[in-house]
Amino acid sequence: MFYNLRLSYLSAVILLLFSNLLSSAEILEPVTEPVKEPIEITPEDTVESGEAEHAFKKANPCEGMTAEGFLGTEACVGCHQDKIATMHSSPHGRKADPRSPFARQGCETCHGPGVSHFDAKGNCMISLTGRYGESVKLRNDVCLGCHKGGPRKHWASSIHEAEDMVCDNCHSIHSRNDVIHRESQTEVCFACHKNIRAQTFRASSHPIANNRVICSDCHNPHGSAGPALLKQFSINENCYSCHAEKRGPFLWEHYPASEDCTLCHRVHGSNHQALLNKPGPQLCQQCHSNITAMGGLNHIGRFLDFDSTTSTRSRFIVGQNCVNCHIKIHGSNHPSGAVLQR
Amino acid sequence: MKIKKSLLMFNLLVSGFVAGTSLAQEERIQEEPEPIVPLAYISEPVFNEIELGIGYTFDDAYKFGRYSDLENKGAFLVGNIDAEEYFTDGGFWVVHGTGLGLDSRYLNFKAGLQGSYNFFLQYDELPNYKDDTVQTPFTGIGSDNLSLPSGFDITTNLNSNMNSFQLQTKRKRISTGINLVLKKRWKFAVDYSHENKHGIDSTGSAIAHGVPLMSNITSAQIAEPIDYDTDLVNAMLHYGGDEGQLDLKYHMSLFTNSNASVDWQDAFNPVSASGSISLAPDNEFHQLSLNAGHSLPFSSHLSALLSLGRMTQNQNFQPYTVNTALTLTPLPRNSLDGEVQLTTAQLKLTSHPVKKLRLSAELRYNERDNQTPVDTYDYVVLDSHNGIPAQNRPYSYKKNRINLNANYRFSAISSLRFGFSYEDMKRRYTDAEREDTQENTLLAKWKLKPHSTVDLALYAETASRDGSEYNTPVNENPSMRKYHLADRDRVKLGALVNVMATDKFFMSLRADYNKDNYINSTIGLTEATQPVVSADFSYQPTTSISAYGYYTYENIESSQSGYRTAAYPAPGWNAEFEDTFDSFGIGAKITELGKWDIGADMIYSRSNGTIRMNDLVSPVTENQYPDTKTELNSVKLWTSYNFNKQLVYKLSYWFEDYNADNWAVDGVLPYDPASVANSLLLGNETLDYSTHVIIFSASYRYH
Structure with a gap:
């Protein structure tokens, strides 16, 4: 009842918000974008990042860049032919898209008006690699000026923002593969997440090393409303997107499985079967240690060393161990599945 | 005019890309003025590549080909494509495909008019070859009814009735979608995908033969048929303004399983006993979310999210049992009518009140509200006898979290980040062990850049979790504390050094240490530590020569204790677990050696897992588990010959060797009453392999 009330309320809010849009929505009309004001640079936007790169900081001739200072992309070509050549294969280089930099001021849309660049003999220009000491915020603001929403709406306060990551750390702004290819994406992420690469070599792993499951299949590196930059709002929602058979809801639940898959699974790789944190019987014994003999319940509390001479104990260890009998470990929908055996 | 253009749009989409692009081209070429960028620059060639070839795998290696389809000795086709074309009016198409000659193929086609619309079609397959060493006497593998041959007797004719089969599944998915500006x-964007997962997996099965229960259960590993279909729809309406952004999303997931149950005969009593288990039920998930953000003064940004989801499941129940000799009460209902409502809400404020200070505050709420009806089920134990009637206990929780972060830049070379988070989780189900847990976390990270070529970072985090009174269930050891509910102190420490020694040489060293201490647990998990050390380098002396290397060490240790009658209520045993991993990789590439490019990549990864069982009742009588071990060696060598600008010949060699020791599998026969009583297993073995692969291909490149 409460759920339906909330759903109705949300629907009403949404209809109100979008009523204006829906009534005027049209497609294929060329979008008219206003000419962007050049990014204003102040001394605080620069960071002393080393003696070799202090020229910008000292001179700071870019302060007060104005729109009158645009020279046009032709002026850039003389020295930067290599950069401009690749722009054709980048979405940023498409003049026909009114949102793209080359439909506006060309190179100067992102790098700032070029007139001071000439006046200052090469120092005054916004470098997205930070070569002139541009601050992280300034460099990211250049990109976020156009790419603020959508998958980047949670960038602010995301862990990558907190770590002072810059768009340029992962993206090659001028190149064709600005949106990182499936075949190369994991290596981009492994540059920092080195332990995750090692985990993909383990006996049980998702096909990450084969590039058939890649980081962005589960994570949004630009920030998310879920834990660990997951694209969904919870760990289990994320796992269910590929493993919908585990979703239920089931008649008989195994509560940790309903709450958080990672309580039992090490998702990037494990040496135990099915990505488990530990071998079967001991993993279960971390939570189960029944003491009564009724119905044989106390078998779960047993001391299970590797005693191969006692055959009645071994089936708790080999094969699928506890899951030899408690097969519906993620939940059972069988009326006789109260202890997850059916 | 608007209507006409909408109709044109629809026509473009349904009539195919080629016609669509040409129509759009005609219209827009007339409208567009000369581009700012001279054509001489933007017509710089775009690089397209189509690769065709043949490869040969020299050995059968099931695990090697688990996800790649290279599991069998023999030849295979190589097919890759990476091509695109852009037009001056913004029209484009892109094709990207890999592994086209294998059952792990991926093909994506995308086309559209940049800035107006685009659409995509995608097809991909993903095999999962799990095991080809399994055997079973059951017939009907892949069906929902497993039977035994006439006259089958596990004690006399098992071996003659064993048949090999393969545990493997394959996913096939087709996806399509459209984005409109x-x-x-x-x-507006909407996409749809349909996936079929088909194959055979393994599952356990058990049948009881009266009481006392534990000594009268027979079990068997059996083949589970997999035939899943999943349909996904995502739709999103997005507004992206300079000051405000808005996203409205709808997500739908429909899961159907062609098999509702599996029936099997008891391998130990094939004439008199059989059982039936349920398989994953059909289910649905619908989710609607609204996310809005707006800029505020002082470089601040406020965002809010509300998401409502609904998981439902209402598949008809199986009967209590297939045992017709039992007297049963009627089922309380014919299907579950299960429903779980998911709610997520988030409010987040970020601000840069002054240039050197970055602040963020976040409130997050997650709720899993299980509305599934509660009934009493007079269930049957393992298709044998009536058990004690039990009620289902729908599980719900509410989680509130607060995150506060501050990042202050002291100077051009130093910054400090502080963070605090508080999480409160309330779990609701009948006889919950612990209803409420709270955790406080404090973290600090100091970053220093003493020189333009050096980054240093130190990280520390401490967390403490406790909660309401812990109530152990009636049958549970009163000292047991489940580790996700137990009181816990957590410490994380980390250090990082990045050095750009020269503009050609980069190296990095990172060390992390995590420790969880379950301070009030005497039974269950009591402690866990995890140190990780990584080092890597990259070296590029010239634009045509590059090399890299990395090493990662990880050690996962934990301690747990368990119950034993003689020691009750004190722990009767404890165990120490240690998994150690070493992974090492190195590679190099040299290009422009005349017309040749060459490269090599090598990976070495090994692990060792130990379990040390300590019997606290009868010390020194323990039989310790053998270590589990894995060792992976992989070498890839490749060269390419640039015959001319369009044609490149490629030759690559791949050697991989994998060895594993696993006590749960090694030497365990399908049926051996002297070592494993009353159980029929699949007799699988560790999937060691050593294989060589050679691939020869030709790439046609064009502009």
Whole structure:
């Protein structure tokens, strides 16, 4: 009842918000974008990042860049032919898209008006690699000026923002593969997440090393409303997107499985079967240690060393161990599945 | 005019890309003025590549080909494509495909008019070859009814009735979607995918033969048929303004399983006993979410999210049992009518009140509200006898979290980040062990850049979790504390050094240490530590020569204790677990050696897992588990010959060797009453392999 009330309320809010849009929505009309004001640079936007790169900081001739200072992309070509050549294969280089930099001021849309660049003999220009000491915020603001929403709406306060990551750390702004290819994406992420690469070599792993499951299949590196930059709002929602058979809801639940898959699974790789944190019987014994003999319940509390001479104990260890009998470990929908055996 | 253009749009989409692009081209070429960038620059060639070839795998290696389809000795086709074309009016198409000659193929086609619309079609397959060493006497593998041959007797004729089969599944997925750029910075996107997962997996099965229960259960590993279909729809309406952003999303997931149950005969009593288990039920998930953000003064940004989801499941129940000799009460209902409502809400404020200070505050709420009806089920134990009637206990929780972060830049070379988070989780189900847990976390990270070529970082985090009174269930050891509910102190420490020694040489060293201490647990998990050390380098002396290397060490240790009658209520045993991993990789590439490019990549990864069982009742009588071990060696060598600008010949060699020791599998026969009583296993073995692969291909490149 409460759920339906909330759903109705949300629907009403949404209809109100979008009523204006829906009534005027049209497609294929060329979008008219206003000419962007050049990014204003102040001394605080620069960071002393080393003696070799202090020229910008000292001179700071870019302060007060104005729109009158645009020279046009032709002026850039003389020295930067290599950069401009690749722009054709980048979405940023498409003049026909009114949102793209080359439909506006060309190179100067992102790098700032070029007139001071000439006046200052090469120092005054916004470098997205930070070569002139541009601050992280300034460099990211250049990109976020156009790419603020959508998958980047949670960038602010995301862990990558907190770590002072810059768009340029992962993206090659001028190149064709600005949106990182499936075949190369994991290596981009492994540059920092080195332990995750090692985990993909383990006996049980998702096909990450084969590039058939890649980081962005589960994570949004630009920030998310879920834990660990997951694209969904919870760990289990994320796992269910590929493993919908585990979703239920089931008649008989195994509560940790309903709450958080990672309580039992090490998702990037494990040496135990099915990505488990530990071998079967001991993993279960971390939570189960029944003491009564009724119905044989106390078998779960047993001391299970590797005693191969006692055959009645071994089936708790080999094969699928506890899951030899408690097969519906993620939940059972069988009326006789109260202890997850059916 | 608007209507005409909408109709044109629809026509473009349904009539195919080629016609669509040409129509759009005609219209827009007339409208567009000369581009700012001279054509001489933007017509710089775009690089396209189509690769065709043949490869040969020299050995059968099931695990090697688990996800790649290279599991069998023999030849295979190589097919890759990476091509695109852009037009001056913004029209484009892109094709990207890999592994086209294998059952792990991926093919994506995308086309559209940049800034107006695009659509995609995608097809991909993903095999999962799990095991080809399994055997079973059951017939009907892949069906929902497993039977035994006439006259089958596990004690006399098992071996003659064993048949090999393969545990493998394959996913096939087709996806399509469209993105539209609407007026006034609005976008709309919708995509749909259908996936079929088909194959055979393994599952356990058990049948009881009266009481006392534990000594009268027979079990068997059996083949589970997999035939899943999943349909996904995502739709999003997006507004992206300079000051405000808005996303409205709808997500739908429909899961159907062609098999509702599996029936099997008891391998130990094939004439008199059989059982039936349920398989994953059909289910649905619908979710609607609204996310809005707006800029505020002082470089601040406020965002809010509300998401409502609904998981439902209402598949008809199986009967209590297939045992017709039992007297049963009627089922309380014919299907579950299960429903779980998911709610997520988030409010987040970020601010840069002054240039050197970055602040963020976040409130997050997650709720899983299980509305599934509660009934009493007079269930049957393992298709044998009536058990004690039990009620289902739908599980719900509410989680509130607060995150506060501050990042202050002291100077051009130093910054400090502080963070605090508080999480409160309330779990609701009948006889919950612990209803409430709270955790406080404090973290600090100091970053220093003493020189333009050096980054240093130190990280520390401490967390403490406790909660309401812990109530152990009636049958549970009163000292047991489940580790996700138990009181816990957590410490994380980390250090990082990045050095750009020269503009050609980069190296990095990172060390992390995590420790969880379950301070009030005497039974269950009591402690866990995890140190990780990584080092890597990259070296590029010239634009045509590059090399890299990395090493990662990880050690996962934990301690747990368990119950034993003689020691009750004190722990009767404890165990120490240690998994150690070493992974090492190195590679190099040299290009422009005349017409040749060459490269090599090598990986070495090994692990060792130990379990040390300590019997606290009868010390020194323990039989310790053998270590589990894995060792992976992989070498890839490749060269390419640039015959001319269009044609490149490629030759690559791949050697991989994998060895594993696993006590749960090694030497365990399908049926051996002297070592494993009353159980029929699949007799699988560790999937060691050593294989060589050679691939020869030709790439046609064009502009």
